[in-house]
Amino acid sequence: MSSAVDASLRTPNQLWIGGEWRDALSGKTFPVLNPATEEEITQVAEADSADVDLAVAAAQKAFESGPWPKMSVTERARLLWRIGDLLLENADELARLETMNNGKPIFESRQVDLPAAAACFQYYAGWVTKLEGATIPVPGNYFNYTLREPFGVVGAIIPWNFPILMAAWKLAPALATGNTVVLKPAEETPLTALRLAEIFETAGVPAGVVNVVPGFGPTAGAALVRHPAVAKIAFTGSTAVGKEIMRAAADTLKSVSLELGGKSPNIVFADADLDAAVRGAINGIFYGKGEVCAAGSRLFVESSIHDLFLEKLTERAGKLLVGDPMHPKTRVGALVSREQMNKVLGYIESGRGEGARLVCGGEPAPQNGKGFFVKPTIFDGVRNSMRLAQEEIFGPVLATLEFRDVEDAISQANQTVYGLAAAVWTRDVKKAHKAARAIKAGTVWVNTYNILDTASPFGGYKMSGFGRELGKHALDLYTQVKSVWVDLND
Ligand code: ADP
Numbered sequence: 001m002s003s004a005v006d007a008s009l010r011t012p013n014q015l016w017i018g019g020e021w022r023d024a025l026s027g028k029t030f031p032v033l034n035p036a037t038e039e040e041i042t043q044v045a046e047a048d049s050a051d052v053d054l055a056v057a058a059a060q061k062a063f064e065s066g067p068w069p070k071m072s073v074t075e076r077a078r079l080l081w082r083i084g085d086l087l088l089e090n091a092d093e094l095a096r097l098e099t100m101n102n103g104k105p106i107f108e109s110r111q112v113d114l115p116a117a118a119a120c121f122q123y124y125a126g127w128v129t130k131l132e133g134a135t136i137p138v139p140g141n142y143f144n145y146t147l148r149e150p151f152g153v154v155g156a157i158i159p160w161n162f163p164i165l166m167a168a169w170k171l172a173p174a175l176a177t178g179n180t181v182v183l184k185p186a187e188e189t190p191l192t193a194l195r196l197a198e199i200f201e202t203a204g205v206p207a208g209v210v211n212v213v214p215g216f217g218p219t220a221g222a223a224l225v226r227h228p229a230v231a232k233i234a235f236t237g238s239t240a241v242g243k244e245i246m247r248a249a250a251d252t253l254k255s256v257s258l259e260l261g262g263k264s265p266n267i268v269f270a271d272a273d274l275d276a277a278v279r280g281a282i283n284g285i286f287y288g289k290g291e292v293c294a295a296g297s298r299l300f301v302e303s304s305i306h307d308l309f310l311e312k313l314t315e316r317a318g319k320l321l322v323g324d325p326m327h328p329k330t331r332v333g334a335l336v337s338r339e340q341m342n343k344v345l346g347y348i349e350s351g352r353g354e355g356a357r358l359v360c361g362g363e364p365a366p367q368n369g370k371g372f373f374v375k376p377t378i379f380d381g382v383r384n385s386m387r388l389a390q391e392e393i394f395g396p397v398l399a400t401l402e403f404r405d406v407e408d409a410i411s412q413a414n415q416t417v418y419g420l421a422a423a424v425w426t427r428d429v430k431k432a433h434k435a436a437r438a439i440k441a442g443t444v445w446v447n448t449y450n451i452l453d454t455a456s457p458f459g460g461y462k463m464s465g466f467g468r469e470l471g472k473h474a475l476d477l478y479t480q481v482k483s484v485w486v487d488l489n490d
Pocket residue numbers: 157158159160184185186187215216217218220221222225236237238239241242244245
């Protein structure tokens with residue numbers, strides 16, 4: 001088992017405000033844990049509203065004056081590209097830090113999160129020089145054109161499941177479009193965001209352009225949402241907090257984008273390549289320990305193949321290596337916190353109580369008596385009305401349901417308040433495309449699961465939020481359009 005603190009890893013633990021490392025004004029700190037060992041990694045400065053005020057003032061100053069607004073687009077593009085390069089150069093170390101703090105398997109942090117975070121900065125580096133307005137054909141002797149301008153200070157509030165990747169998803173497009181940012185990482189996982197601040201400094205990002213304020217949601221997060229000088233809030237997290245943020249942002253009429261929870265349907269038709277679908281179902285729910293907003297947590301299996309599919313699925317789930325997240329072969333690491341583990345175990349109990357049949361897992365899997373591990377868990381005989389099928393568990397718990405035909409599958413799949421993602425498995429092209437249109441979700445995968453790319457938009461329908469991150473769509477989240485009229489009459 002890995003120890004709590006790997007001495008070769010740097011763990012910055014102060015606030016990054018206005019280009020300086022500082023303690024919280026209150027002097028308070030909070031512990032950051034390794035969820036695989038339950039040991040404390042370090043104490044981190046705890047920002048509250050006074051520190052957020054300082055960070056917003058620094059971001060505002062950097063937006064209005066200093067080198068940032070004067071920087072040429074080529075220079076800004078180079079800066080973002082350099083950040084991507086630095087992430088790649090430091091990928092081994094950053095991946096280990098991510099795994100130590102979050103509990104996710106090292107193969108995920110090293111092979112997916114870090115390369116994807118670097119790619120995100122380099123993708124948006126390309127957009128810096130391609131942001132254009134339009135000339136509009138208006139009546140009369142006028143010249144009318146549009147400018148796409150940054151909002152100013154963006155408040156970015158991110159969750160603990162993909163700490164560095166979520167930071168990249170917000171920071172890269174926000175900076176590409178010329179904003180400045182105050183980033184509040186999740187209290188469970190502030191370490192890679194702070195290392196990212198060091199990388200920004202090394203890359204030459206001017207002071208105050210990015211500020212990182214670790215702290216708790218109701219204090220630091222809420223202060224950012226309330227702050228009158230913050231023009232936009234970009235949030236990823238739970239639907240409950242998303243609603244609170246939207247309500248709070250109403251007072252200052254901030255622009256808000258929300259990427260929230262999900263209960264995504266993964267639909268396997270009888271004509272699918274069943275072995276591929278089994279792999280997809282496993283990846284869909286157990287990747288990232290199921291702490292993934294797009295997790296395929298409702299598995300719909302066509303009745304005629306149900307027994308065979310369940311057999312294959314259970315066999316494969318049993319082969320997943322649960323344990324030390326630092327081990328390269330581990331596929332299911334530790335859940336992020338005791339609280340999260342207890343929540344997941346609570347749902348497992350409730351599933352039993354609701355009459356679902358536990359097929360495998362269903363219990364904690366501590367390693368040498370420690371760590372917030374839960375065995376990959378599969379329930380069968382789930383009905384769509386059960387809590388197990390309706391509430392986001394955010395853990396390695398799969399609810400399996402049956403369906404009769406395409407209509408039944410689509411109808412059940414859409415019976416949820418969420419709409420983040422979905423997948424269909426079939427060899428019938430027509431069926432696949434019809435289902436893709438009929439499912440109310442921001443992403444639909446056909447014969448695959450969990451594939452994402454910086455160039456392709458990601459976001460939710462219904463209570464999974466609004467606004468599209470990634471791709472050119474994210475540029476809209478961080479810019480406002482100005483219409484300029486010029487009188488050409490003599
Ligand atoms: P999760 O369920 O994934 O922990 P949360 O929605 O609770 O997600 O948290 C996501 C982020 O939102 C975290 O950075 C957290 O600190 C922050 N947060 C929680 N409550 C609030 C709040 N009332 N206002 C602003 N941010 C908050």
